[in-house]
Amino acid sequence: MINSFIHIILLLLLPPLLLGVINKTKALFAGRRGPPLLQLYYDLFKLARKDVVISQVTTWIFSAAPAITLVAIILAGLLVPMGPFQAPVVFAGDMILFAYLLGVGRFFTTAAALDTGSAFEGMGASREVTFACLSEPALFFALLVLARISGSLELTAMLHAPMTIGSQAPVASLVLVAVGVFILMLTESCRVPVDDPNTHLELTMIHEVMVLDHSGPLLGLILYGASLKLFVLCALLLHIVFPFSVGSALPDWLLFVAEMLFMASVIGVIESVMARLQMRHVPHLLIAATLFCGFGFVLLMRS
Amino acid sequence: MHFPLSITLLLVAAALHALSGVPGLLLSRCTAAGQRIALALTCVASFLGLVGVALVFMQGTASATLPWYLIGSEPMLLTADGLNAFFLVPVLIVGALGAVYGLGYWPQGAHPGNGRGLRLFWGLVLAGIIILLLARHSVLFLMGWELMALSAFFLVCTEHHLPEVRRAGWVYLVATHTGTLALFALLALLYWVTGSFVLRPLAVDEAGLGTLFLLFVLALLGFGMKAGMMPLHFWLPAAHANAPSHVSALLSGVMLKVGLYGLIRFIGFLPEPPVSWGIVILVAGCIGGVLGIVFAIGQQDLKRLLAYSSVENIGIMLIGFGLAMIGRSQDRPVWIILGLAGCLLHIWNHALFKPLLFFCAGSVIHATGTRQLDSMGGVAARLPRTAIFFMIGAVAICGLPPLNGFVSELIIYLGLFHGVADAKASAWTVAALAAPVLAVIGTLALACFVNAYATVFLGQPRQPQASAGHEAAPSMLLAMSTLAGGCVLIGVLPWLAMPMINQAVQAWDTAVQLRPPVAVGTLLPLPAFMGMGLLLAVASLLMVSWLSRRIKGGNASHRITWSCGFSLPTVRMQYTATSFVQMLNGLSQGVLRTRMHRPRISGLFAEPSRFKTRQDEPVLDRYILPAFLSICAFFGRIRFLQRGLTHQYLLYVGVTVILLLGWTLPVETIFKRLFAR
Numbered sequence: 008m009i010n011s012f013i014h015i016i017l018l019l020l021l022p023p024l025l026l027g028v029i030n031k032t033k034a035l036f037a038g039r040r041g042p043p044l045l046q047l048y049y050d051l052f053k054l055a056r057k058d059v060v061i062s063q064v065t066t067w068i069f070s071a072a073p074a075i076t077l078v079a080i081i082l083a084g085l086l087v088p089m090g091p092f093q094a095p096v097v098f099a100g101d102m103i104l105f106a107y108l109l110g111v112g113r114f115f116t117t118a119a120a121l122d123t124g125s126a127f128e129g130m131g132a133s134r135e136v137t138f139a140c141l142s143e144p145a146l147f148f149a150l151l152v153l154a155r156i157s158g159s160l161e162l163t164a165m166l167h168a169p170m171t172i173g174s175q176a177p178v179a180s181l182v183l184v185a186v187g188v189f190i191l192m193l194t195e196s197c198r199v200p201v202d203d204p205n206t207h208l209e210l211t212m213i214h215e216v217m218v219l220d221h222s223g224p225l226l227g228l229i230l231y232g233a234s235l236k237l238f239v240l241c242a243l244l245l246h247i248v249f250p251f252s253v254g255s256a257l258p259d260w261l262l263f264v265a266e267m268l269f270m271a272s273v274i275g276v277i278e279s280v281m282a283r284l285q286m287r288h289v290p291h292l293l294i295a296a297t298l299f300c301g302f303g304f305v306l307l308m309r310s
Numbered sequence: 311m312h313f314p315l316s317i318t319l320l321l322v323a324a325a326l327h328a329l330s331g332v333p334g335l336l337l338s339r340c341t342a343a344g345q346r347i348a349l350a351l352t353c354v355a356s357f358l359g360l361v362g363v364a365l366v367f368m369q370g371t372a373s374a375t376l377p378w379y380l381i382g383s384e385p386m387l388l389t390a391d392g393l394n395a396f397f398l399v400p401v402l403i404v405g406a407l408g409a410v411y412g413l414g415y416w417p418q419g420a421h422p423g424n425g426r427g428l429r430l431f432w433g434l435v436l437a438g439i440i441i442l443l444l445a446r447h448s449v450l451f452l453m454g455w456e457l458m459a460l461s462a463f464f465l466v467c468t469e470h471h472l473p474e475v476r477r478a479g480w481v482y483l484v485a486t487h488t489g490t491l492a493l494f495a496l497l498a499l500l501y502w503v504t505g506s507f508v509l510r511p512l513a514v515d516e517a518g519l520g521t522l523f524l525l526f527v528l529a530l531l532g533f534g535m536k537a538g539m540m541p542l543h544f545w546l547p548a549a550h551a552n553a554p555s556h557v558s559a560l561l562s563g564v565m566l567k568v569g570l571y572g573l574i575r576f577i578g579f580l581p582e583p584p585v586s587w588g589i590v591i592l593v594a595g596c597i598g599g600v601l602g603i604v605f606a607i608g609q610q611d612l613k614r615l616l617a618y619s620s621v622e623n624i625g626i627m628l629i630g631f632g633l634a635m636i637g638r639s640q641d642r643p644v645w646i647i648l649g650l651a652g653c654l655l656h657i658w659n660h661a662l663f664k665p666l667l668f669f670c671a672g673s674v675i676h677a678t679g680t681r682q683l684d685s686m687g688g689v690a691a692r693l694p695r696t697a698i699f700f701m702i703g704a705v706a707i708c709g710l711p712p713l714n715g716f717v718s719e720l721i722i723y724l725g726l727f728h729g730v731a732d733a734k735a736s737a738w739t740v741a742a743l744a745a746p747v748l749a750v751i752g753t754l755a756l757a758c759f760v761n762a763y764a765t766v767f768l769g770q771p772r773q774p775q776a777s778a779g780h781e782a783a784p785s786m787l788l789a790m791s792t793l794a795g796g797c798v799l800i801g802v803l804p805w806l807a808m809p810m811i812n813q814a815v816q817a818w819d820t821a822v823q824l825r826p827p828v829a830v831g832t833l834l835p836l837p838a839f840m841g842m843g844l845l846l847a848v849a850s851l852l853m854v855s856w857l858s859r860r861i862k863g864g865n866a867s868h869r870i871t872w873s874c875g876f877s878l879p880t881v882r883m884q885y886t887a888t889s890f891v892q893m894l895n896g897l898s899q900g901v902l903r904t905r906m907h908r909p910r911i912s913g914l915f916a917e918p919s920r921f922k923t924r925q926d927e928p929v930l931d932r933y934i935l936p937a938f939l940s941i942c943a944f945f946g947r948i949r950f951l952q953r954g955l956t957h958q959y960l961l962y963v964g965v966t967v968i969l970l971l972g973w974t975l976p977v978e979t980i981f982k983r984l985f986a987r
Contacts, residue, residue, distance in 0.1 A: 219874065301746075
């Protein structure tokens with residue numbers, strides 16, 4: 008009960024900090040001081056108090072989409088366990104709901120982008136759905152591998168399997184899956200090398216270009232939702248990368264937070280040392296992610 | 311002779327449906343009375359039929375015999391069990407709602423020429439389907455089948471003054487008769503095996519392996535053709551696109567499922583299926599699902615898009631059924647139950663959201679006068695309710711929570727994952743590879759329907775005619791809202807459908823396996839799942855209402871779309887449907903092969919030119935038509951024999967007679983006598 012409470016608190020409060028860590032790491036590499044760690048919190052407060060400018064072309068979808076997307080991501084976050092703890096909501100088949108909740112977010116984000124009737128946002132929406140089609144099988148191959156290892160259909164048990172099985176775990180498969188899921192996480196949360204959240208060259212962006220017309224609290228919800236999505240996917244990946252637990256509650260929570268911040272700094276390092284891929288090369292990366300996870304599955308079925 | 315009430319009610323429903331269009335034929339073609347009578351009869355018939363179905367679900371299987379001896383000495387056997395009762399529900403509901411929709415969409419006053427015929431054949435299709443679903447006698451089954459198939463031909467050809475409608479109807483007629491040919495062979499073979507016209511499960515040693523295989527292939531051909539199973543779907547897009555929208559809804563929502571019913575029922579009759587059958591069905595489902603939605607994305611015509619998405623959904627149903635078949639040959643009850651339950655629930659779901667989408671498409675086409683996606687835009691401003699209904703249908707068909715499409719896909723996923731998670735089942739876990747395929751189908755469907763919804767309803771009108779039009783008539787909105795309500799209801803409260811699914815699965819399962827029944831509900835995480843669905847719906851609504859109050863409370867300003875500082879955006883600068891899917895289409899050109907007409911630009915002052923793309927039906931236009939044309943060309947060479955000249959035919963008769971006489975002549979004796987020494 009208390010763990011579920013902490014889960015929800017962390018889920019709602021921690022995500023903007025990850026963005027702060029990423030930006031700090033990038034600033035460190037660039038020799039700058041960088042924005043404060045808590046910059047996104049300040050931004051969210053500022054945006055919440057602002058008025059909105061809405062395009063005359065738009066319908067109710069435009070303003071409803073950020074809210075629906077955020078709700079879907081929060082619910083998805085309730086299904087992914089953090090560290091060695093149970094997720095607040097566990098049932099057989101919750102991994103499918105997790106994947107499809109992200110789909111709900113995608114449906115409304117892209118619909119809202121197209122609602123403005125702008126070619127830029129149409130371009131972003133088109134890229135978003137195209138890349139999702141290529142990266143989605145990676146997630147399901149990863150889920151198949153985890154279901155096979157754990158013998159369970161619950162996301163919590165599936166993700167805890169590498170930890171509970173320990174040395175018996177099929178390491179080769181898990182490594183392949185970890186690589187695939189890592190690429191998937193970068194894609195879904197719109198980070199380098201797939202997308203660059205800092206660029207202002209609209210023709211090359213995916214997520215940022217879809218939300219060009221949102222302002223004020225609407226933009227705030229979108230930024231918050233994006234950081235939540237990064238957080239949830241990071242939490243998912245951590246189970247495969249760091250299958251360890253101390254054994255008692257408080258150190259485990261602290262370990263989890265430390266791992267999350269470490270992952271954020273890893274993302275920051277990647278963004279500092281890598282350039283964004285050309286748009287026409289992104290599908291190759293996503294297919295590579297699918298192949299990584301697919302080979303992980305094949306390897307597992309062979310033995 | 312005993313006649314159970316449920317069967318009586320269903321037969322009365324069939325008769326009333328069949329007669330519903332007749333009074334209109336006797337009345338003047340200018341009065342609306344015929345349409346009202348037909349509507350009333352259809353609604354009464356559907357209501358009586360639904361009561362009958364409810365009785366079947368409550369009291370169990372009912373059988374009756376009609377004392378007709380058309381052929382042989384066996385009376386016509388009718389049986390209503392859980393499985394056909396399950397299929398009857400969408401038939402009756404969509405049949406009635408389509409008639410309600412037709413009141414506003416195809417009023418007799420506006421269509422004096424073809425309205426009466428449409429309603430006659432509407433009723434006949436429904437009557438045919440009810441008869442064939444109940445029939446357990448080969449001849450009665452075929453009679454119902456042909457009544458349905460031929461009436462559907464007349465429905466497709468409602469606007470037969472248009473050449474493309476006639477072409478679509480012709481292709482449909484050829485396809486459906488090819489399918490019927492396979493069914494004749496199937497039923498004849500069954501008669502040869504069992505020595506009886508009664509349709510019943512075969513005993514284990516009743517037929518040899520080769521016969522069983524032949525039966526399976528014939529069922530796959532005959533019923534697959536009707537169900538629109540890839541690659542037998544080639545008749546479907548044109549037929550669905552060129553029929554009036556409520557007819558498309560009936561064909562897509564109901565008639566395709568009848569093909570699936572035949573497949574499930576007849577393959578259920580065959581004992582001890584090898585695992586390869588299940589794999590074949592599963593693979594056919596995967597291919598149909600992916601290619602169906604890939605073709606749907608490539609379409610520029612709204613109704614063709616919806617038609618191809620039916621092919622995709624049939625693919626999803628076949629994945630479920632294939633899993634059930636694999637489970638049957640591997641003796642895994644969980645696979646059978648989850649696979650078949652997912653397949654059956656998806657049949658209901660598709661019968662809710664596909665007619666809904668076709669109804670919405672109909673009112674959009676009614677308002678804008680075009681089916682081309684790239685001509686539309688901003689329709690939501692004038693058809694706000696239709697826009698909401700279309701959105702509900704689009705979210706549901708993408709399989710997104712909390713609507714009904716997600717529930718059935720979740721059940722199929724659970725079945726697929728069960729195979730992987732079960733450590734003992736090392737063989738045939740390849741079936742689990744259908745899970746990533748299903749995920750790809752889901753995301754592609756999302757791309758397809760975001761595109762359809764946004765291009766039609768959002769943004770600005772791309773052509774002047776898209777800015778005309780008005781909201782749909784009340785009767786049309788009533789039909790749409792009922793279907794949308796069904797989507798929400800099954801999505802949020804799936805346990806309502808579970809008892810019916812249970813009975814349908816058991817009707818199939820006990821017939822083939824004879825083991826204690828397992829309830830579907832016990833295998834599903836229904837409470838937690840419903841809780842999450844409700845939470846998603848309620849939290850979204852609260853959040854949206856808070857936001858809208860926040861926006862209205864503050865002083866929101868309305869400006870033009872920002873477009874990165876471009877101050878005078880025109881409607882021509884919007885992303886079109888074609889440009890939205892350009893990247894995806896580029897990835898799928900290997901199968902899609904869009905025909906492009908690129909202008910050649912040369913010289914300093916280039917001439918004005920046009921860029922055109924055209925999307926063929928790949929199977930029909932690239933394989934079947936060329937094949938038929940070459941056959942035609944071959945027969946063209948011997949056409950000179952048949953010139954229509956009477957004296958030529960008389961010559962043929964004379965020559966034939968002489969040849970036959972010559973055959974009987976004792977040539978040898980004649981020669982011997984002539985040249986005797």
